Amino acid sequence: MDQLVHADHPGGVERTHHRRGSWGKRLAPYLLSLPAVVWLLLLFLVPLAIMLSLSLKTCNPASGTCYMTWSWGELPHQVNLYRTQFITSLEYAAAATIVDLVVSFPIAYWIAFHGGRKKNFFLMMLLVPFFVSFVIRTLVWEFILSNNGFFMTFLRHAHLISANFHVLGTGYAVIAGLSYNYLPFTALPLYVALERIDRRVLEAAYDLYASRREAFQRVIVPLAIPGIFAAFLLTFIPAFGDYVNQQILGGTSSTMIGTVIQNTFLVTGDYAAGSSLSVVLLVISLLGIWLYARVLGSRSIEEYL
């Protein structure tokens, strides 16, 4: 905050634009932020409040009418009903996040420390999947993993997999899709964190006779932890609520909570049940979000986007 104060008076020169009038000046921040804040209030916070109130209602899906029952009972009831799907979602999202962290750490490290002049090129290669629509990307994985697709046929002919091996429709396919779709969200924050490591700290470690391995373990990895947190936030939470991968790549045994929410809203039309499940999903996600904000501060997110 101090820097801002000084920035207002460069070299101690008094501000000269007092002529704008003190009212206008005092209202300026509120007027500048008003449109965006109203938009977010009406279309982000009010909907969340309505969702909370809907979760306290009971709906009749057939007639579409809801009435207030003021009972919190729906929340534990829904959690009990869909406990398996919640756990499945947590498992798949965790598996995808771990896979992404393990896969992308070496490449992020390599680009940050050895990328040289080609850094921008490699970063763009990490972003390549985003040039194809999310739904199409997932769809293509259905084609890759399908038993009749040319990839699996090729593997079968090469005797790399047995004749009755199949992966489409299982949880592994969902995890594969999630990992692929969210890999850039893991790799880029890791890259940002590694890139920001002061090379002099590393030199100091070597000067103090650290081996490359020790320098890696005791300097690089600890300094990359903010990136790991950001990667967790940007990968785990969206993957946790994702239902596209599950719907396209998974089967009935791998139903995730996102699928259930989507179905209760758009198929059965039971807004009370759907809202209760969404509230639970939001609360679980907020735990992760809160943890991130506690460790790194909420403003740090801007560095990783």
Place this chain on the structure above:
Amino acid sequence: MSVLTESAPTAAAPTVVPPERRPRHWGRFVLPTYSWLVIAYLVFPIAVMFVYSFNRSVGGVPQVSFSWNGFTTLWYREWNSAPGLSASFWLSIRLAVIATIVSAILGTLLAIALVRYRPKQFHGKGVIEQILFINIAAPEIVMGASLLGLFVTFNIGRGFLTLVLAHVMFCIAYVTVTVRARLAGFDRSLEEASYDLGAGPLTTFRRITLPMIMPGVLAGALMAFALSIDDFITSNFVSGTSTPFPVLIYASTRVGIPPQVFVFGTVIFSVGILLALSSLVIGRKGT
């Protein structure tokens, strides 16, 4: 190989040679090979999409099939004959352009307010920052579901308007955060000079502030466009009568995917990559 000499951590200090020389081949062989494998993994599905866009369909039904039935360029010639595909694509473009413009303006104004004013001058600044953070971090399905609840509660018919409302909502925070990051190193003295030379606040904004923050605004707008055009989860809840491109493709997975989907995917990918590469080349020439 100049890569290695450039970023070698010991290059600047001619002091102690790292005691363990052996793992040097990690940087030279293992890591590059691994990195190229990861890139191949990222590119592989795109190659598969490209190949399947040339796949013949069986039995005269214009649907993609998993098995390979022979090469054809039919789907490129008949790119426009899949019902609704082109219409939904243009709808997505229109939606993204509108959402980008609106969210770029609102997000930039908010970013200026957040950078310029201290909490004492701007009550509620901290709360707004928290809201932006939660807006970015919250799972999209929750936002989509809660918007559906809002529109149903107030009997607002779902269509293009609700899509615009929703898209602007989830773009604002990204624009604000991107612009704010770029504004941090902003030199206020030029504005002071402008005032000293007798320019009013509007002239100063138009001639000094805006040109200076423009790169940040463009970066934020680009992000908003990318988010909007690719959004499925929120759109699926609020689209109603008008179907954006991703929603249409998702719906078609139930009834049979027209092969033109992969043609569209391939063309959009090629155009996007060409634009990105040219901006990379131009950017390099500039420096």
